[in-house]
Amino acid sequence: MPLEGWWTDLALEPEDVDELYRQHATSEQFHSEFKTDLDLERLPSGKFATNALVMALAAFAYNILRFIGQTALIAPLEPVRHSAKRRRLRTVIQELMYLAGQLRKMYEHKSARCRITAPSLRQTTDFSMIKTPK
Numbered sequence: 227m228p229l230e231g232w233w234t235d236l237a238l239e240p241e242d243v244d245e246l247y248r249q250h251a252t253s254e255q256f257h258s259e260f261k262t263d264l265d266l267e268r269l270p271s272g273k274f275a276t277n278a279l280v281m282a283l284a285a286f287a288y289n290i291l292r293f294i295g296q297t298a299l300i301a302p303l304e305p306v307r308h309s310a311k312r313r314r315l316r317t318v319i320q321e322l323m324y325l326a327g328q329l330r331k332m333y334e335h336k337s338a339r340c341r342i343t344a345p346s347l348r349q350t351t352d353f354s355m356i357k358t359p360k
Contacts, residue, residue, distance in 0.1 A: 295312060
């Protein structure tokens with residue numbers, strides 16, 4: 227019979243302590259995603275000002291990608307893979323690259339009408355109004 231025990235000096239009810247540690251684990255997941263998906267395990271410079279700029283730009287990119295991921299999550303044609311509350315940045319980046327590849331293919335074929343769909347960015351787009359250079 228497995229037995230788990232925890233010691234804490236927090237003046238909280240056991241349920242509140244559990245929730246506090248669950249939120250801490252969620253925070254750690256966001257930190258891990260920020261570092262790995264944006265490739266920031268090691269900062270590029272020994273200069274504080276340079277690293278501060280890199281972190282500010284990374285935070286900006288992170289927020290944009292999270293917005294895109296959350297918007298795609300509630301898209302009307304979004305396929306239900308599993309109940310998710312958020313998309314990882316690597317998934318959002320992958321699907322944006324997939325969308326860019328479809329746009330490039332459409333441009334190369336110079337088709338007047340093209341349907342572009344991405345698994346999570348499930349928006350059907352009509353590009354018939356775009357004029358291609360001759």
